[in-house]
Amino acid sequence: MTNDYTVQGFKAAAVVAGLKKGDALDVALIVSDREAAAAGVFTTNKVKAAPVILSERHVENGKARAIIANAGNANACTGDPGLNDARRTAELVGRGLGISPEDVLVASTGVIGEQLDMRLIAGAIPGLTKTLALDAVPLAAQAIMTTDSFPKISSFEGRAGGHAYRILGIAKGAGMIMPDMATMLCFILSDISINSDDLKRALLSSVETTFNCISVDGDTSTNDTVLAMANGLAGNGDLRGEDYDIFAEGLRNVMWDLSKMIVRDGEGATKLVSVEVKNTFSPSDALRAVRTVANSSLVKTALYGQDPNWGRIMAALGRAEIEMREDRVDIWIDDVQIVAKGLGRGAEAEKLAAEIMTRNEFSLTVDLNEGGYHDRMLTCDLTHEYVTINADYRT
C-alpha cells in the first residue's frame, strides 16, 4: 500500500461537465501512453447499459488505450440512441487523443432511463485531454462518485522478474451492491507486463472473491463494470509462475480493499459486517446461506440496532433452502458465542455481543455442523439514512 497514487505511463483528468447537480467533478478520462493489455468484467443483469454493451465489444480484443467514465447519468434503458451516444463518446475521445475509438472503453453511472446530454459530454472532452496528468487518478476516483461519501482508491506494489511494478485501483459503489457485482465501477491500472488472457484470468478470479462477495441491498445494476489495463512499462517481460501468483494476489488485495470501502460506504451504512457460514452440507448451501443472512432486511436492521437478535438469523437460515438441523446451529458475534446447538446462550452472552456490535466492524459466524464447506460475504446495516438516500435520489 502506498499514498503515491500514480502508475507510470497512465495519465488522468476530471472535469465538471454539469451531469451531476452542483459543481462536482463528473467526467473522468484515464489514458495509457501506449497500448495496454486490457480485460473487463461486466454486469450479469439482462438489462445492460449502453456503455456496458460498447465496452464489452471494445475490450474483446484484449487491448485498450483509454477509459472515459461519467457519473450523473447511467445511459441505461436508453435504447439505440443511448448506444449511439456511447459510441459517439468513444469517437470523440479517440479523435481528441488521436487513437482508435475501438481502444476507448466507456463507463457510466447515475440515473437510469434518461438520455445522456451529449453536448455536455462533447463539451467536456477537450478540457479532459488538455489537463491529463500523472497524479490525477484520485480526481478520476472523485468524478465517478454518485451517492458515495468518499473516493475509493487502493494500490499494491510488487516485483516481477526483478522489476518493480504497481497496481492502482479506483472504484465507486454505494447502493445496489449485491453479488454478481452491483452498481459499481472499478478501474485497475498497472505498469506490469502481462498478456491480456492472464490479465483477464486474474481479474475474473479476483472478482469472484471480492466484488461478488459484498452486499449492500440485494439489488444488482445495469452498469457494473470492472476494467483493467496493464501497459507493460515495468519491463518485467513474461509473467510466469510465482510472479503471476504474486500479481494475482496483489490484484485481489487491491480489489478486496476497494470492496471493503464500498460496503463501509454502503448507502447509509454505519457498520461493516463480515458474515461467514461454515460447515455446510454443500458449497451451494454455503453460498445460499451466506447470501440469505447477509441480505435479510431483518438481520440488517438488527445490525443497525446493535441487537444480537439471533432469532432473525435462524429464521433467515430456515428459509435459505439448505440442509440444516436447528439443533446443530452455533452462532458467534466475533468470538462471543450467542447460540449453541440452536439455543440461545443467555443474557450474559448477548450483552457481550451487543457490546461488540457497537463497533464499526465485526464478524457474524454461523456454524451449521452439517458438512465441510463455507462461504463468506461482507455486508452492512440497513439504516434510516439508506431509506432517506433512496427515497430522495432523483428529487
Place this chain on the structure above:
Amino acid sequence: MTNDYTVQGFKAAAVVAGLKKGDALDVALIVSDREAAAAGVFTTNKVKAAPVILSERHVENGKARAIIANAGNANACTGDPGLNDARRTAELVGRGLGISPEDVLVASTGVIGEQLDMRLIAGAIPGLTKTLALDAVPLAAQAIMTTDSFPKISSFEGRAGGHAYRILGIAKGAGMIMPDMATMLCFILSDISINSDDLKRALLSSVETTFNCISVDGDTSTNDTVLAMANGLAGNGDLRGEDYDIFAEGLRNVMWDLSKMIVRDGEGATKLVSVEVKNTFSPSDALRAVRTVANSSLVKTALYGQDPNWGRIMAALGRAEIEMREDRVDIWIDDVQIVAKGLGRGAEAEKLAAEIMTRNEFSLTVDLNEGGYHDRMLTCDLTHEYVTINADYRT
C-alpha cells in the same frame, strides 16, 4: 361483509398475561362448543417454532375444539423445553375446558429464542376459560398483535343448502411478510358444515392466492400458522358442487381482505401497491419477476419517495433470471404508461405517475410481451419507520 363479528358456537376470550410490555392483551383463547372440522397451513421455514410442530400434529386428524394463541414470545428456537411448554399449554387448556389436549391448537408470535414464561401462561388460562364470550373474537384479534397497528378481522356470509353460514377470520401480520407465508397468524372460524378434507383443500388453495402473494420485507418466519375450524352448526348438511365453490370463494375473500390489511399495516408502510407482471414466457418467470420487483429495496424506497423511478424496476427485472428483452418492456402506474418498449415515456408521463403515487393505494404493472403468463403480489413501501421498528424491536 358484516360488522357483527360472531359465529354461532364459537366463543373467545383474551387477557393480559404479562408477555407483552405494558398492559396489553397478549393471550387469546377461541373455543368451539362442539367438535369442529379443522385444517392448518404452516410455515415452510426449516426452523419451526414449537407451537407449529405441536399444532401440525394436533390438526392432523382433521378435528379440533380450541385455539390458544399468545403474542410477546414466539416459543421458537427453544428446543425440547419449548416443545414441552407448547404441549403443557395444550394440556392446561384441555383440563380447563374438559376436552382432550389433542383437540387444542397452539400458536405463538413474538420474540424468537427466549423460553416461554409458563407461569404467565398457566396463570392466564383460568381467566380465559371463565370469560369466554360469543362477541370476544375481536379481543382475540387484538391479543395476537405484535408490531401491528390495528387488529385485523374480516367476515363473509353465505348460504349452503338453504342454510345461512358465516366465515370469520382474524390475523396478525406486520413484519417478516413474504411468500410462503410470513410471520403471520390467521384463524378462520365458520359454522358451516364441511368435512375436514374439503376444509383443508379450500384453505390451501386460498393461501396460495392470498397470504402467499404478499410481501413486506422478504423475510419469512418460524411461526406462520393459518388455522381453520368449522363446527357445522349452520346445519347445511353435505357441502357439494356450487355450494363448496361459494364457500371456497368466501374463504378466499376473507383471507384476501386480511392479506391486504397485513400489507397495509406492513411495518412502517405508508402505501399498498399491487404489483403485476404480465405476458411472461412461463409461469415460473411470472412468479420470479413479480417477487423480485415486489421485494426490491430500491423499488420499495422509490415507492416511499413517490418517485416513478422505473430504472429500478428494469434493473430488478434484469436480475430476476427470466426470459426478457429490454426493448419489449412496458410499465404502468395505474393507467399511466411510463415505459414503452423499454424506453421512458418522458417527464409528462412521470409527473402524472408521481401524482398517482402520492395515494395510499395504486398498482404497478409490467408487461414483458414474451408469453401468456402473469402473476401478482401485494407489497408496501420501505420507510424510515420500518427501520425504526426493526432496529428497536427488542430494546
